[in-house]
Amino acid sequence: DVKVTQSSRYLVKRTGEKVFLECVQDMDHENMFWYRQDPGLGLRLIYFSYDVKMKEKGDIPEGYSVSREKKERFSLILESASTNQTSMYLCASSLGPGQVLNYGYTFGSGTRLTVV
Amino acid sequence: AQSVTQLDSQVPVFEEAPVELRCNYSSSVSVYLFWYVQYPNQGLQLLLKYLSGSTLVKGINGFEAEFNKSQTSFHLRKPSVHISDTAEYFCAVRGPNTGTASKLTFGTGTRLQVTL
Numbered sequence A: 001d002v003k004v005t006q007s008s009r010y011l012v013k014r015t016g017e018k019v020f021l022e023c024v025q026d027m028d029h030e031n032m033f034w035y036r037q038d039p040g041l042g043l044r045l046i047y048f049s050y051d052v053k054m055k056e057k058g059d060i061p062e063g064y065s066v067s068r069e070k071k072e073r074f075s076l077i078l079e080s081a082s083t084n085q086t087s088m089y090l091c092a093s094s095l096g097p098g099q100v101l102n103y104g105y106t107f108g109s110g111t112r113l114t115v116v
Numbered sequence B: 001a002q003s004v005t006q007l008d009s010q011v012p013v014f015e016e017a018p019v020e021l022r023c024n025y026s027s028s029v030s031v032y033l034f035w036y037v038q039y040p041n042q043g044l045q046l047l048l049k050y051l052s053g054s055t056l057v058k059g060i061n062g063f064e065a066e067f068n069k070s071q072t073s074f075h076l077r078k079p080s081v082h083i084s085d086t087a088e089y090f091c092a093v094r095g096p097n098t099g100t101a102s103k104l105t106f107g108t109g110t111r112l113q114v115t116l
Helices: none
Strands: A004-006 A010-013 A019-025 A031-038 A042-051 A054-057 A064-070 A073-078 A087-094 A111-115 B003-005 B010-014 B019-021 B024-026 B032-038 B044-050 B056-058 B064-068 B073-078 B087-094 B110-115
Touching (some): A004 A087, A010 A019, A019 A111, A031 A073, A042 A064, A042 A073, A073 A087, B010 B019, B024 B073, B044 B056, B044 B064, B044 B073, B073 B087
Parallel strands (some): A010 A111, B010 B110
Antiparallel strands (some): A004 A019, A019 A073, A031 A087, A042 A054, A087 A111, B032 B087, B056 B064, B064 B073, B087 B110
């Protein structure tokens, strides 16, 4: 089975801290995604990456950046955490264009981040 | 751009009763449709998908969905639910143009609560 592993299940950080959320997948997937999940808002795409060192903004990139130095790892960075970034963060991966139709996305278990 | 609307934020149902979770999409072109399930404290899992062909799609755990192009709907159904079906269900859509990555747009989710 494809595994998408998010390094932390729960995280508590202080306002203004720089926060790193890590995601690793073990099946050589080209695409990786970061979503945040909030009650009543569903999943909103923050950033995605379709190749090493390549990234594109999603629907809500403000306040976030990403890094993909290796194919299997996709990091989400909160440059200066704020309380409105308290949320559940979900990482996902998929095969390249055309192939995702057969296999969909594989999701990690999520990181629940609280900014105090 | 594509979008999905999940009309019900919560659906309470008794065990062994039938259930329908509603999803409507908007798109001016052909689309691909997905249903995902999220059990408590877990990531999302693919339930079923519509790519083409038969409009009735069967998924895991006894769920099925029907693609209705004229009504732009993709409702999820199960004839008899179990307590273990209690979860959040997300409808998602992707358009035909893959671009640099195959992005899915998710609905806001429907919380299915099954009780005895």
